[in-house]
Amino acid sequence: MKIDKSKFESLKKKSVKILAIESSCDETSIAVVEDGRKILSNIIATQIEIHTRFGGVVPEVASRNHITAISNVCEEALKTAGVTLDEIDAIAVTYGAGLLGALLVGVSFSKGLSYMSNKPLIAVSHIKGHIAANYLTHQDLKPPFICLMVSGGHTAIINVKTYTEIELIGTTVDDAVGEAFDKVARVVGLGYPGGPKIDNIAKQGKEDIVFAHKNILANTYNFSFSGIKTAVINYVHTKEQKHEEINVADICASFQKAVTDELANKAIKAVKEYGQNKLVVAGGVGANSKLKEVLQRECEKNGITLYTPSLKLCTDNAAMIGSYAYYQFMKDGKIADLSLTAKSTVELK
Ligand code: KG4
Numbered sequence: 001m002k003i004d005k006s007k008f009e010s011l012k013k014k015s016v017k018i019l020a021i022e023s024s025c026d027e028t029s030i031a032v033v034e035d036g037r038k039i040l041s042n043i044i045a046t047q048i049e050i051h052t053r054f055g056g057v058v059p060e061v062a063s064r065n066h067i068t069a070i071s072n073v074c075e076e077a078l079k080t081a082g083v084t085l086d087e088i089d090a091i092a093v094t095y096g097a098g099l100l101g102a103l104l105v106g107v108s109f110s111k112g113l114s115y116m117s118n119k120p121l122i123a124v125s126h127i128k129g130h131i132a133a134n135y136l137t138h139q140d141l142k143p144p145f146i147c148l149m150v151s152g153g154h155t156a157i158i159n160v161k162t163y164t165e166i167e168l169i170g171t172t173v174d175d176a177v178g179e180a181f182d183k184v185a186r187v188v189g190l191g192y193p194g195g196p197k198i199d200n201i202a203k204q205g206k207e208d209i210v211f212a213h214k215n216i217l218a219n220t221y222n223f224s225f226s227g228i229k230t231a232v233i234n235y236v237h238t239k240e241q242k243h244e245e246i247n248v249a250d251i252c253a254s255f256q257k258a259v260t261d262e263l264a265n266k267a268i269k270a271v272k273e274y275g276q277n278k279l280v281v282a283g284g285v286g287a288n289s290k291l292k293e294v295l296q297r298e299c300e301k302n303g304i305t306l307y308t309p310s311l312k313l314c315t316d317n318a319a320m321i322g323s324y325a326y327y328q329f330m331k332d333g334k335i336a337d338l339s340l341t342a343k344s345t346v347e348l349k
């Protein structure tokens, strides 16, 4: 469905404010974003503390907490931005990928808001939103570029041709990299959320443990993280059986090095082979200090400019959804109708 042509033409002439809603996992977030680049507000109500005691995100618990939080988060987002719902031009929402029940809360709320305020509704892919986090951080960044997507649910190398045209170059054949961080953290007793905890403790460790695993995808742009994850689990179990102490910092540092080297090698290779000179990182694992250090060093060596989202915009937030929604909407005025529903997976295309 497309927005009314005259309405679309008049929108093109003014600055466009989008109210964006994100509820795909354990963060209820609502933001107001102007022209895809300027954050007027970005409220994030995180449920991390609630899920920590379960050792990971419990989908049903996440959905219930989104329901409790969403109205207040919306009010806060409008208030912080200093705008009323009347002044909003369109409503954007993450429709996938993510936890179905969690997504449904945001999707239902956005449909209600769009219907009662008569504002266009824009359905955004969470994965594309992560890429757009960089448009908010780096005002000068424009496609084309190569994106290294490293989130809790996705790991991919993407050729970003224009704001709205992307081509998948490589992806994980098993675990996403964030998932591997979370599982390894659990095995060594660090708990949830694993990524930041591994990042922190690895700073005190040595990178000298070799977790032997077959790298069957060496000559492709695809990734596999289940081999190294299993190697870490086996290493810990063997040590336990022998009643030997494990050095958590060394395990984390060695695991992190192996994973970040693999990500950096393939991403740099893609930038060169696709004739690009910009590498853009997206997703929660983009917050990892080792990954940023390795990428910065390798990019400098190869004359590539590295872009990473600001720390707050690496992990889930609604501002990134508002940014991507702007480019998607302004391309052709395509809007969703009230039949919009949530999807646990979305294709990267
Ligand atoms: O992008 P994101 O917020 O959610 C998804 O869309 O999946 O990513 C969450 C993932 C989690 O697996 C978390 O452990 C990881 O990002 N993460 C990190 C760091 N901060 C968050 N992984 C490694 N190092 C970090 N500093």
Ligand code: ZN
Pocket (backbone or CB within 6 Å): 126, 130, 151, 152, 283, 284, 315, 316
């Ligand atoms: Zn995410």
